[in-house]
Amino acid sequence: MTENATADDVVIAVLTYRRPQDIALALPRLVEQAAKAETARPASVLVIDNDPEASARQTVQRIADLSGPEVRYVHEPRPGIAAARNRALREAGDARLLVFIDDDEVPSENWLNHLLRLYRSTGAAAVVGPVISEFAADPSPWVSAGDFFRRRRLPTGTEVDVAATNNLLLDMQWIRNLELEFDERFGITGGSDTLFTRSLVSQGGRMVWCDEAMVVDMVPPGRLTRDWVLRRALRTGNCTSRVHLELARDGIHTLAVRARLLGPGSVRLAGGTVRYLTGKLTRSLPHEAKGLRTAARGLGMVSGALGYVYAEYRRK
Numbered sequence: 001m002t003e004n005a006t007a008d009d010v011v012i013a014v015l016t017y018r019r020p021q022d023i024a025l026a027l028p029r030l031v032e033q034a035a036k037a038e039t040a041r042p043a044s045v046l047v048i049d050n051d052p053e054a055s056a057r058q059t060v061q062r063i064a065d066l067s068g069p070e071v072r073y074v075h076e077p078r079p080g081i082a083a084a085r086n087r088a089l090r091e092a093g094d095a096r097l098l099v100f101i102d103d104d105e106v107p108s109e110n111w112l113n114h115l116l117r118l119y120r121s122t123g124a125a126a127v128v129g130p131v132i133s134e135f136a137a138d139p140s141p142w143v144s145a146g147d148f149f150r151r152r153r154l155p156t157g158t159e160v161d162v163a164a165t166n167n168l169l170l171d172m173q174w175i176r177n178l179e180l181e182f183d184e185r186f187g188i189t190g191g192s193d194t195l196f197t198r199s200l201v202s203q204g205g206r207m208v209w210c211d212e213a214m215v216v217d218m219v220p221p222g223r224l225t226r227d228w229v230l231r232r233a234l235r236t237g238n239c240t241s242r243v244h245l246e247l248a249r250d251g252i253h254t255l256a257v258r259a260r261l262l263g264p265g266s267v268r269l270a271g272g273t274v275r276y277l278t279g280k281l282t283r284s285l286p287h288e289a290k291g292l293r294t295a296a297r298g299l300g301m302v303s304g305a306l307g308y309v310y311a312e313y314r315r316k
Helices: 020-035 057-067 081-091 111-122 141-145 172-178 192-202 226-248 251-282 285-305
Strands: 010-016 044-049 071-075 097-102 105-107 126-128 131-135 167-171 207-209 215-219
Touching: 010 020, 010 081, 010 111, 020 044, 020 057, 020 105, 020 111, 044 057, 044 081, 057 071, 071 081, 081 097, 081 192, 097 105, 097 111, 097 172, 097 215, 111 126, 111 167, 141 226, 141 285, 167 172, 172 192, 192 207, 192 226, 226 251, 226 285, 251 285
Parallel strands: 010 044, 010 097, 044 071, 126 207, 131 215
Antiparallel strands: 097 167, 105 215, 126 167
């Protein structure tokens, strides 16, 4: 299953939803990455437009007319990022490799080739790269003190057991053989990529980290507020519990997992609250912000363990 094809067909998939400016900036960069790909046959770029009104069609078509057949537009009107991710899996056809990236990210120089080289040298089922946050406006001191946008960095070659789809290469032979898909029940809640990658690893697929394959996430001002970062912490905790419960699969194991989640979740909720109150009393922004971040994540874990579903991406 891990044997590599002699000529790896590569599809770069970028999902978009009502971000015409972002996709207009992202596509030329991805076309450039595809053109420089160290592959026997040219890599291609696949745009999945998840807006029911197909708002990205004209922008993508204009760039495709200039770039050639390596850019392809697909409209997926069903709401939810999981539906768009599944459409990307289907539209990849018989390509060996599918690489996910977000429409608001800027790939670093040689990003795609770094992913490809590590894939070929390791025979991994998936390769994950880091995401670095840059800000469209200066974050408030409170948001900065909470380290809400700090992301993991690991030595290249480190094995990981979970990943997002904002910088992820997949060996589609593994995905097809395991018949993996993104769970569309997580489409408006987030977490379908967490469940997908944990399922891949649990069934024998190795995921390795490629620290050189960096992308930059441009964080808009609307995400630099206390309300947004705390809701994101709550959603992360909620999804963590729901994914673990889903992987438990049967009633007896589900009850045991639910109990195990309630413990750490309650500890985070209580400990974070104490740290927040300490920060308020001592006028320490790091204690206050990090305490609320921990408490919000703990509340999300507890609520998820008890069956509550937080739908961050619910559309009006």
